[in-house]
Amino acid sequence: xxxxxxxxxxxxxxxxxxxxxxxxxxxxxxxxxxxxxxxxxxxxxxxxxxxxxxxxxxxxxxxxxxxxxxxxxxxxxxxxxxxxxxxxxxxxxxxxxxxxxxxxxxxxxxxxxxxxxxxxxxxxxxxxxxxxxxxxxxxxxxxxxxxxxxxxxxxxxxxxxxxxxxxxxxxxxxxxxxxxxxxxxxxxxxxxxxxxxxxxxxxxxxxxxxxxxxxxxxxxxxxxxxxxxxxxxxxxxxxxxxxxxxxxxxxxxxxxxxxxxxxxxxxxxxxxxxxxxxxxxxxxxxxxxxxxxxxxxxxxxxxxxxxxxxxxxxxxxxxxxxxxxxxxxxxxxxxxxxxxxxxxxxxxxxxxxxxxxxxxxxxxxxxxxxxxxxxxxxxxxxxxxxxxxxxxxxxxxxxxxxxxxxxxxxxxxxxxxxxxxxxxxxxxxxxxxxxxxxxxxxxxxxxxxxxxxxxxxxxxxxxxxxxxxxxxxxxxxxxxxxxxxxxxxxxxxxxxxxxxxxxxxxxxxxxxxxxxxxxxxxxxxxxxxxxxxxxx
Numbered sequence: 386x387x388x389x390x391x392x393x394x395x396x397x398x399x400x401x402x403x404x405x406x407x408x409x410x411x412x413x414x415x416x417x418x419x420x421x422x423x424x425x426x427x428x429x430x431x432x433x434x435x436x437x438x439x440x441x442x443x444x445x446x447x448x449x450x451x452x453x454x455x456x457x458x459x460x461x462x463x464x465x466x467x468x469x470x471x472x473x474x475x476x477x478x479x480x481x482x483x484x485x486x487x488x489x490x491x492x493x494x495x496x497x498x499x500x501x502x503x504x505x506x507x508x509x510x511x512x513x514x515x516x517x518x519x520x521x522x523x524x525x526x527x528x529x530x531x532x533x534x535x536x537x538x539x540x541x542x543x544x545x546x547x548x549x550x551x552x553x554x555x556x557x558x559x560x561x562x563x564x565x566x567x568x569x570x571x572x573x574x575x576x577x578x579x580x581x582x583x584x585x586x587x588x589x590x591x592x593x594x595x596x597x598x599x600x601x602x603x604x605x606x607x608x609x610x611x612x613x614x615x616x617x618x619x620x621x622x623x624x625x626x627x628x629x630x631x632x633x634x635x636x637x638x639x640x641x642x643x644x645x646x647x648x649x650x651x652x653x654x655x656x657x658x659x660x661x662x663x664x665x666x667x668x669x670x671x672x673x674x675x676x677x678x679x680x681x682x683x684x685x686x687x688x689x690x691x692x693x694x695x696x697x698x699x700x701x702x703x704x705x706x707x708x709x710x711x712x713x714x715x716x717x718x719x720x721x722x723x724x725x726x727x728x729x730x731x732x733x734x735x736x737x738x739x740x741x742x743x744x745x746x747x748x749x750x751x752x753x754x755x756x757x758x759x760x761x762x763x764x765x766x767x768x769x770x771x772x773x774x775x776x777x778x779x780x781x782x783x784x785x786x787x788x789x790x791x792x793x794x795x796x797x798x799x800x801x802x803x804x805x806x807x808x809x810x811x812x813x814x815x816x817x818x819x820x821x822x823x824x825x826x827x828x829x830x831x832x833x834x835x836x837x838x839x840x841x842x843x844x845x846x847x848x849x850x851x852x853x854x855x856x857x858x859x860x861x862x863x864x865x866x867x868x869x870x871x872x873x874x875x876x877x878x879x880x881x882x883x884x885x886x887x888x889x890x891x892x893x894x895x896x897x898x899x900x901x902x903x904x905x906x907x908x909x910x911x912x913x914x915x916x917x918x919x920x921x
Contacts (some may be wrong), residue, residue, distance in 0.1 A: 411787065430460035434535045434552040436514075438919035442560025442607060444731055445526055453555065457498060457535045458509045471535050472498035473512060474542035476566070478530035478553045481544060488523030488555070489518045516557055526594075531555040553906040562646030563605030566598040567639055567653040573630075575659050580698035581629045582657045588624045588639070609641035617652070626853060627669035630655045630730075632698055663696040663728040663736040672741040677749070678718045678786035682835045684743065692739045694728035701731045710745070718747040718786040751790045755780035760831040765839070766808045766876040772833065780816055780829040787820035794818065800835070806912035808837040808876035840881045840914035845870035850921035856898045870906050870919040877910035884908065 437454035457471055459557060473493055475484035480846040484491075491514060505761035514533070518524055534540075539547030547884040567584045575582050588611060592602040613625035617638045626635050635655045672690050676683045688707075694700050708723040722743040728736040762775040776797075782790045795816050802810035812833040819825045852865040866887075874880045888903035904921040 415794050421793050421825070425824035430462065431535055431537055431548055431550045432458035432460035433534055434458075434550045436533055436552045436555040439556065442536075442558070442643075443521075444562070444645055445524070445559050446521045448518045449709060450515050451557065452516075454511055455493070455498075455535075455552075456509050456511045457500070457532060459500065468499055468501045469537060470501055471510065471537055472497060472540070473533065473535050473557075474540070475514075476532035476534050476542070476551060478532045478555065481543070481545070484531045486523075486529060488518060488520035489516060489529070490519050501762070513712050519553075526559055526561070530556040530764060533567050535600055558606055558643035561594045561604070561651040562607040563603065563641035563643050564594075564653050565603035565609070565611075565639055565641040565649045566597055566600050567637070567651035568601040570654045570656070572656045572658060575632055575657055575661060575697055577661065578697050579629075580629050580659065583627060583655070584630045584655050585627050586624075587898045589627065594704065603641045605641060605643045605645065607643050607645075607650070609643040609649070612640045614638040614640070630657050632659050659698050659730065659732040659734060659857065661697045663694045663700055665732055665736060665739050666693040666695055667730070667739065670742075671838070672739075673743070675744045678745050678747040679749075684745075687743050689722070690721075690741065692726055692741075694736055694739075696728070696730045696734075698732070701729050703728045707769040715745060718820065718822050719743070720745050747786050747822040747824060749785045749819065751782040751784040751787070751818050751820050751826040753780050753826060753829050754783050755829065757829075758832075760814075760829075762831075763834040763836060766835050766837040772812075772835070772877065773835055775831075776812070776814070780830065780831075782818045782826055784820040784824075787822070790818050790820055792818065792921055806837060808835070808910070808912050837876045837910065837912035837914060839875045841872040841874040841877065841908050841910050841916040842918060843870050843919045844873050845919065847919075848921075850904075862902075865921075866902070866904075868921065870921075872908040872916055872919075874910040874914075877912070880908050880916075882908065 400907045435456045435458070437456065439453060440452050441449075441451040443449040443451060448467070455473065457473075457624075461903050465605035473496075474483070475491055479485050482812045493514055495512055497685040498510045500510045508912045530553075532551055532555055534542055534549055536542065536547060536549035540549030541547060548712040568588065571586060571847075573582045573584055573586060580711045587601050589602050590608055590609075591602050594606060598604065603611065610622065610625045612620035612622055614620040615635060615637065617636075620638075620640055622638065633656070635657070637655055638652045639652065640648050640650045657809075672692060676687065691703065691705070693705055704727050706727075706742075707726045708721075708725070710720055710722050712718075712720040722745070724743070726739045726741075727778060727870045728739075760775070760780060764771045764775070779795065780795060782793065793816050795814060798811075799816070800810055800812055804806070812831075812835070814831040814833070816829045816855055817825055817827075850865070850868045850870060852861070852868075853863040854865070869883060869885060872880045873885060884907050886905045888901075888905070890900050890902055892898070892900035905918075906921075907915055909915040
């Protein structure tokens with residue numbers, strides 16, 4: 386049997402004692418019994434006492450009650466049995482005295498908390514301390530400190546001997562309605578690459594309620610809970626600091642609440658400004674291109690290209706300034722078209738200028754539309770009019786871009802006689818043409834062939850050299866034998882190289898002294914054309 390049970394037995398024996406002698410004898414017997422029992426050296430011991438936090442608050446000038454949960458723990462080395470009631474009392478937090486304060490009363494429930502020390506040992510027991518303000522005018526706004534003592538049997542509320550434990554940390558504090566002053570209005574740029582900003586600000590609790598609050602402070606007793614809202618109606622726990630705020634103005638409503646009096650509210654604005662310019666996704670010169678001057682489809686396509694811009698918020702417009710064609714100094718068909726764009730967002734931030742250069746080039750030479758050999762001609766050597774005509778002929782050219790390719794350069798060739806005939810030969814004329822960009826065509830060639838196919842003709846009339854002479858007219862015969870016809874050639878100015886074939890005398894059949902001489906002539910021009918035979 387444990388020590389506590391033995392003590393209870395002894396108390397019952399004492400109640401039946403009638404004499405001091407008997408009491409002494411019985412006490413001696415009891416002590417002998419206790420000394421022989423296990424656990425005689427054990428005792429009930431209190432471990433520690435804890436005053437819980439104040440539950441509820443009373444506003445200044447108003448009566449009411451608050452409560453504290455008092456927890457009494459069993460000592461770890463306490464191994465006695467049975468149960469007992471633990472004595473409790475309020476102590477002065479500083480002096481070793483019973484607590485008292487004008488205008489305040491207090492009570493415990495239960496008044497003597499029960500601790501089970503038996504086989505089902507409790508680790509702790511508790512009671513509720515209630516402090517009541519009976520005269521609000523006597524209660525200061527500053528905290529009232531108090532202590533609490535729990536004691537068992539040999540202890541007491543005032544003494545310093547025996548089994549007891551103190552907790553001197555009790556605080557009675559009147560409640561203070563919440564107050565809050567919002568931070569000053571905030572202006573902040575959007576975070577890089579975002580259409581919002583992580584906005585942080587401080588909201589500090591001021592424990593001294595007598596101080597005047599400044600921006601970003603709040604107070605109240607107990608310390609208020611802080612809530613935020615963006616519409617003034619739906620509140621969320623927290624102060625809203627560190628959140629992502631969208632571009633524009635957000636009104637932040639803050640509320641402080643501690644259950645004492647009305648909630649305190651305030652509001653301020655968070656202005657998130659977008660000062661970030663749009664940027665181009667395309668690389669520099671990415672839309673540049675080089676096109677042939679006649680590539681109309683390519684030009685239409687390149688003119689339809691548009692650079693892509695991005696913005697941390699939203700692109701509102703991409704404005705194009707179309708450039709005019711600027712011809713190069715030395716070529717009207719080549720040059721550049723320079724287009725520019727500027728991207729803007731809804732805030733009015735603008736990008737850098739994006740530039741597209743479309744380069745127009747002309748590298749294609751003019752071509753001849755006149756067929757090859759079309760201007761060639763073959764003329765008689767005496768066809769001066771024909772020659773004059775064909776010398777005026779010229780080929781026609783066309784260029785892919787230059788509308789005027791009439792500035793044709795002609796190189797007129799000299800007459801080149803053939804090897805065996807000075808009156809026949811060729812004229813070779815050539816032409817080239819260049820466009821405005823200096824592209825030169827292939828050489829166009831005209832060959833005028835001069836031919837001589839006409840034989841010389843006799844200007845001496847036929848029979849003009851015939852003559853009849855007397856058989857004895859030797860002088861007359863000698864004279865007419867010197868005669869020769871005259872020839873003329875259409876081209877050869879010198880056709881005097883006449884070939885004569887002199888005929889022998891041919892007597893007549895019936896008279897040997899009469900008869901005929903038949904002479905013939907031919908003449909050839911320089912080209913080998915031979916005349917008809919002239920006969921004398």
